[in-house]
Amino acid sequence: xxxxxxxxxxxxxxxxxxxxxxxxxxxxxxxxxxxxxxxxxxxxxxxxxxxxxxxxxxxxxxxxxxxxxxxxxxxxxxxxxxxxxxxxxxxxxxxxxxxxxxxxxxxxxxxxxxxxxxxxxxxxxxxxxxx
Numbered sequence: 389x390x391x392x393x394x395x396x397x398x399x400x401x402x403x404x405x406x407x408x409x410x411x412x413x414x415x416x417x418x419x420x421x422x423x424x425x426x427x428x429x430x431x432x433x434x435x436x437x438x439x440x441x442x443x444x445x446x447x448x449x450x451x452x453x454x455x456x457x458x459x460x461x462x463x464x465x466x467x468x469x470x471x472x473x474x475x476x477x478x479x480x481x482x483x484x485x486x487x488x489x490x491x492x493x494x495x496x497x498x499x500x501x502x503x504x505x506x507x508x509x510x511x512x513x514x515x516x517x518x519x
Contacts, residue, residue, distance in 0.1 A: 406502075481505060
């Protein structure tokens with residue numbers, strides 16, 4: 389009979405955009421209002437113009453805070469995953485997003501690792517006649 393083996397694996401969260409995560413601010417912050425999504429948050433540098441366009445803010449807000457069939461909103465699920473994670477990995481690099489990676493580390497209080505950029509999708513080549 390084979391006994392159970394307990395594995396202690398860290399939970400790591402992989403995100404695409406550090407700037408987007410930094411936009412949401414100190415973890416555990418209250419629910420973002422629709423109005424707050426349309427302007428750069430105070431904790432971003434004055435040079436940042438990160439904000440949602442009004443029509444996108446409306447769509448995001450409705451989607452993020454609406455309770456779905458699982459009984460929990462996407463925003464709540466996202467917060468729980470970040471809370472439980474020991475570190476956050478980003479598809480980015482320090483050369484491009486150093487400021488936002490450092491801000492995420494500060495805001496989340498967790499280790500942040502850039503793991504490289506996503507490869508660019510290779511475009512299909514076409515000849516002049518369209519084939």
